[in-house]
Amino acid sequence: MQHLQPAALGRRKALARAGGYGLAAIIGVLAARDAAATPDAAKEWLAALAKGAPRQGMVTLQAPEIAENGNAVPVTVSVESEMTATSYVKALHVAADGNPNPGVASFSFTPLAGKAEVQLRVRIARTQKLVAVAEMSDGSVYMASREVKVTIGGCGG
Amino acid sequence: MSDDIKPRIRVQAKAKKDEVIEVKTLITHPMESGQRKDADGKLVPRLIVSGFAATYNDKPVISATLEPAIAANPYMSFFLRVEESGTLKMTWTDDQKQSWTAENKIEVG
Numbered sequence: 001m002q003h004l005q006p007a008a009l010g011r012r013k014a015l016a017r018a019g020g021y022g023l024a025a026i027i028g029v030l031a032a033r034d035a036a037a038t039p040d041a042a043k044e045w046l047a048a049l050a051k052g053a054p055r056q057g058m059v060t061l062q063a064p065e066i067a068e069n070g071n072a073v074p075v076t077v078s079v080e081s082e083m084t085a086t087s088y089v090k091a092l093h094v095a096a097d098g099n100p101n102p103g104v105a106s107f108s109f110t111p112l113a114g115k116a117e118v119q120l121r122v123r124i125a126r127t128q129k130l131v132a133v134a135e136m137s138d139g140s141v142y143m144a145s146r147e148v149k150v151t152i153g154g155c156g157g
Numbered sequence: 158m159s160d161d162i163k164p165r166i167r168v169q170a171k172a173k174k175d176e177v178i179e180v181k182t183l184i185t186h187p188m189e190s191g192q193r194k195d196a197d198g199k200l201v202p203r204l205i206v207s208g209f210a211a212t213y214n215d216k217p218v219i220s221a222t223l224e225p226a227i228a229a230n231p232y233m234s235f236f237l238r239v240e241e242s243g244t245l246k247m248t249w250t251d252d253q254k255q256s257w258t259a260e261n262k263i264e265v266g
Contacts, residue, residue, distance in 0.1 A: 072228035083238070096226055100192050103224035107235075112218045114177035114238030121228040123190065 042097035042131055046143075049093045049106055050133045054143035059092075061132045061144040063122075070124040070150040078117035079134045079142070083109070089116035091135040098128025124150050162186050164249060164259040171264050172239040180211070181234045184249050184257060190225035206231055208250035213263075214243035239263055 037045075046054075062076040079089045088111045094104040109116050116134070124130075131145040167181040184206060191203025203225060210220040219235045237245065242265045250256040 099226050100190075101224060101226065104226040105224060106222045108220050110217050110219070112213060112216055112238055112240075113236050115236035117236055118219075118221075119181075119232070119234040121232050123226050123228050 037097055037099055037102035039097040039129065042095040042102035042129075045102040046093055046095050046131060046133045050091065050135045050141050052139065052141040054133050054141040056143065058136075058142035059132050059134045059144035061094075061130060061146045063130055063146050063148050065147075066149045066151070067124060068151050070126070070152055072121040073124050073148060073150075074119065075122050075130065076117065076119045077132045077144075078115075081116060081134075081136065083111045083114050083116060085111050086137070088113075088137045089134055090137050092116060092118065093133045093135075094120070094122075095131045095133075096122065096124060096128055097131065099123070099125045104130070124148055126150055162257060164247065164257050166245075166247065166259050166261050168237075168245065168261050168263065170262065171266055174265050175238060175240060177236050177238050178263075179234055180237055180245065180247075180261075181232070182247060182259070183230060183232045185230050186249075186251070188225070188227060188229045188231060192225065204252050206249045206251045209233065209248070211235065211237075211245060211247045213237060213239075213245050214241070215246075218245075237263075239265060241265055 058080050060078045063073060067073040077092060077094060081089050089109050092107045095102045096104050104122055105120060107118055127149045129145050129147050131143060133141060133143045135141055162185055164184040169178055172178050186206050189201050189204040193201045195201050205225055207223050211218045218237055243263060245261045245263060246258060248256055248258045
């Protein structure tokens with residue numbers, strides 16, 4: 001029995017230490033969460049630009065499912081709409097819900113663009129969702145989103 | 158640093174009337190996001206190309222506001238309906254209001 005005690009103490013100490021590390025890790029994760037945009041922040045950023053409740057459809061957001069390097073992820077956003085003087089895509093906004101800032105880019109078009117499609121290269125800090133919102137000339141708003149998994153983040157530390 | 162900043166454009170020089178053509182653009186720029194730290198652990202201040210606009214024969218085609226989430230050397234492609242021969246003019250503006258322009262002539266034939 002006596003020679004068991006040091007072992008028990010050792011285990012207790014080890015457990016306490018493990019608990020400490022666990023707590024530190026949780027605090028670390030929480031701090032990282034605070035520094036990054038949340039899906040709500042992305043929604044707010046988009047809502048401030050495009051008034052009205054977005055409907056699904058019209059917008060296509062193309063991005064790789066898994067991006068090995070988050071420093072430059074190719075993203076294509078297109079809107080299936082004619083571009084005539086009376087009916088066209090007025091604006092297109094792109095947000096990322098897990099970057100330090102939710103905004104990515106915001107475009108405005110005229111019918112002279114002929115086609116509402118843009119291609120970009122985006123920095124993606126970690127696995128997150130990209131959201132695109134299109135504003136039409138008649139005031140309707142459409143959205144699309146897509147998750148991109150990232151192996152190496154793109155917000156250089 | 159700003160001497161290295163140069164826009165590069167790829168677009169066809171000839172188009173049919175009312176053809177919708179793709180314009181590919183790239184400007185060499187570090188796009189300092191304001192999140193990165195230098196070797197001393199100090200934050201490198203944000204300096205990005207935040208504005209872009211393209212016009213054809215002085216009529217607006219597309220304009221954009223870019224955020225730090227745009228990768229270094231921002232690449233952008235967009236489309237243009239060519240109704241007549243003319244000049245496509247593109248302007249990039251950075252946070253310090255410095256700007257760069259590029260012009261491409263497109264002929265309808």
